[in-house]
Amino acid sequence: MKQKKFGIFIGKKIIRLIILLIVVCIASFWLVEQSPIDPVRAYIGEMSIQPEQRAILEEYWGVNTPSHEKFFNWAGNVLKGDLGISLIYRMPVTYVIKERFTASLILMASSWLLSGIVGFILGIIAGMKSGSLIDKAIKTYCYVLIATPTFWLALILLLVFSVYLGWFPVGLSVPIGLTSEEVTLFDRVQHLILPTLTLSVLGVAQIAMFTREKLIEILSSDYVLFAKARGEKGFDLVLRHGVRNVALPAITLQFLGFSELFGGAVLVEQVFSYPGIGQATVAAGLRSDVPLLLGIVLVSALFVFLGNLIADIIYEFIDPRIKQQETTT
Amino acid sequence: MYLKAENISFRYKKDNWILRNVDLSLGSGEVLGLIGDSGSGKSTLCKILSGYEKNYSGTVSIDGTGIPPGIYNPIQLIFQHPEKAVNPKWKMKDILNEGHVVSQDILDSFGIKKNWLHRWPNELSGGELQRFALARALSPKTKFLIADEITTMVDAITQAQIWESILDIVEEMKIGVLVVSHEKNLMNRLCHDVVHLSHINNI
């Protein structure tokens, strides 16, 4: 019964995903097509070039083919798993994305975990002691973090820890001039710390504020009142009724945050010159690398979808309260 | 004038009948009691009679004609929880006069005080709000009143006060009343006749 329900659920989600991807393809292709920037111009840049060569390039990018024809060519290839050749990296888009996305994934995963754990703990402390000095401190801290431009924070951290203190390298995920065999784990970790910290900051604030508010709500609920009436108190009470009830919503929220995580990664990677998908996005956008840009859009949509899907699964299948609504309606 | 419900059936899910082939008839000036256990579908029947619930089969009519939507409904329903029946962002004066300008006679008869009119709903008790809900629903165009457990939440004195006023007004205005309650003593006091829902519900 439950398995069947899960199967239907996943089936529906897959149909949704397919529709979504089709619309995203059309919309983003249309948007990029609208751009008044000339891809050939952008590709050539400052180079001088013969008119014949220019014609070849125009032919290659299909400057003179009508939009819909271009779209169907591209879409047809996408269906075959071919996202085209990246203009700036001169490599297949799939390869570039694979390489870059893996690098970003390490960054995003570590800061995602960090922000989730730190944020949850801060939120629990603040909610438990709501109104106290420590709550006010955590609240202020969160408000300031939420209002902080991510890229500016990255700049400041870079300034303090790399430029002044020299504890961390100024950029790139590995030292320059080394082959991948020569790079040690220490190098990688050292290059990861600042970007991870920066990227986790916004998430910490959001999870902490959410956890705090939810916990306060729970602590003023009838069932906590009753627990108090039965002699439960202090940290034990918060652990038994608060943490248990706040954890699932907080985890759900953290999975819904994939979209902002990706956006944050773009900014952070740009400042720290971290060669991930975010930096590739900026490069592709600035230099009109249309195939790469469209590829990244598709991958990011998949990434966000995955987060939402997990959140939905938690909501529908793990939280026992949901079944209640089904039986009462 | 007769309010007739014929062959009323209602279900939430397939094969989960709440009401089946229920017939009910209520005349002008009549006070009819409807009694039933909690969860037996009393409230659903009330909502169907007064046009709140549309997903049912069967007919509700007054003297053979159906009740068209979009105009003042001559069948007015009063709920158990008056605090849910008023817009919390409105002052009592506006709430009172939403359907029609309530006459001073009705205000006096329900004992609605002048200074209540300038209050917000959350500044009045349930018993007081219920008087507003009743006064509001008793316009000259109202022909039938459906009272769904309307005094369950108030104390005995307020209950007696409210019913005293209602019975006076409905007699004068020739309004038919359907009293829904699970309290037998109250029913015996108020109603000319009492039907048990389980006797007319064919499930």
Added chain:
Amino acid sequence: MLNNAEMNIEKRKEGEALLKIKDISLSFSQYVSGLRQTELKVISSLSMEAYSGEILAVVGSSGSGKSLLAHAILGILPSNAKLLGKMEYKGQELTQEKKEELRGKEIALIPQSVNYLDPLMRISDQVIGSVDERNAELMKQTQRDIFRKYDLKPDVDRMFPHELSGGMARRVLVSTALINSSKLIIADEPTPGLDEKNLNETLSYFRDMANKGCAVILITHDIEAALKISDKIAIFYAGTILEEANIEDFKNDGENLRHPYTRALWNALPQNKFQAIKGHQPMQDEIIDGCFFYERCSRRNELCSKGTPQLKMIKEGLVRCNNVS
């Protein structure tokens, strides 16, 4: 456990109430729209006593602040509440610290609905509550025994609150009070909207507890239900208790009742005269100097408008009225 007779002897011997409440008042400071702060008085000059082996029903209209009386006894009021006055438990002053020590052990609350159970905790864990590892096995056994008595099958143990039917939920809630063998049990509106069969069943649980020697305070708006099982009835009006009457006083035209309000309430019942008196209960933000019933009273005199009437002992009952003797 003592049986009923022994209990009564003991009570008479000591002549001491298990819980004594003397002139308490409760007010809230709260913010309204625009962050204006207002003071709301919910309970004022309220006194009552609860005896072991007896059911005391506190009867008043819904939303009049009776639940807060229960919360005040248990010491679980919100932080913006201000509680004045004195409470005694077993002859000792019941301070906030004492309340925290006693609640869940000697004093138990039976809440109104399943909303008072943690939605994510299994039923048996909730009923057992927070216990030491060492006692866990024993408590589990006790819980099972109580459930068996209330005809709750073993699979109920592993259910979540929302899976309980209405009847099961009420029995589970009652079980929470039994597991710690409490001496004072406060039931807050345990019979909302029940039909007769369920009502009688629920009420019988409380009679059982009182017969086993507990003091039961039954907070309800349903005077009829209260009359069925209680020993004494306290009439709650406008935040205070106007009269504490014995059950036998409620008969005929209520001529044995002490307070004019109680009599009016009795006569307003559909099964009695169904007769209404004029006027309304004062609002919570109204400031009243004299007797709370002054506006509606037929026997009022000048004295009644000045100061709250003293609590008097008349015919083995308590009353706050200047005009009875």
Added chain:
Amino acid sequence: MSTAATINKGLFRGLNLRQKTILLISFMSLLLIAIVTSSVFIDGGSLSTDFGSKNLAPSLDHPFGTDWMGRDMFIRTLGGLGLSILIGAIASTISTLLSVILGLLSSVGKIEDSFVSWLVDLFLSIPHLLLIILISIGLGGGATGVIIGVAFTHWTSLTRVVRAEIKQLKTQDYIQISRNFGKSKWWIAVKHFMPHLFPQFILGTILMFPHAILHEASVTFLGFGLSPHEPAIGIILSESMRYLSAGYWWLAFFPGLSLLIVVLSFDMIGENLDKLMNPKKAQE
């Protein structure tokens, strides 16, 4: 009211919460108004290049220091903030209008509602920043690109709120009673729904501001937004990156901090207005 004073401790001891909240809102609003008005009156002369005083650290003459062209960073920052607030205002207003229209559309019927909810899902399916970049590229960059980009990505959350509120309102007894009084859909929408929705719109717009401003600055920083000639905070910070290793910390520090303060002010105004309107939140 007399008890209120005794509850407060700390800086504003003599004031009650209402007065404190109003004071905070007024102060923050004044600050923002001051920034916008002064940014309008910046005269070109004070921003002229002066290579005689380039790369100066903060001092009394130049509280935020000067850049490599000798321009006063305080004035540049002020101009940038003014521009940010302006763009934020336009984008948030457009966004709110979109939410209002779509929220109301969703209340019409089932099909419309599914359409709106699908549209929300669609716009949430790509990371905001990436979508703004795409829209900005599509519109050829510049101020229009950023404004439209930000406006078209920020309507989703308010639309959800409006949609949920309308849905909840529609099930209320008093709405059904109003229908039974023969009131028209339009009448009910204006008289019953609006008093509930209007505060949401106002609050929604104000709380959208900070997001809009931050996204504008981010996109500009990345090079997709305002052109390098504009005195935008994003431009200033992206320029400052070149001088970080040279140790010109003030180029990055003060402009970013100012932006943070502006964003924080909007957040505070929104939160405190919310408290005034929903006193329950202040009760905790």
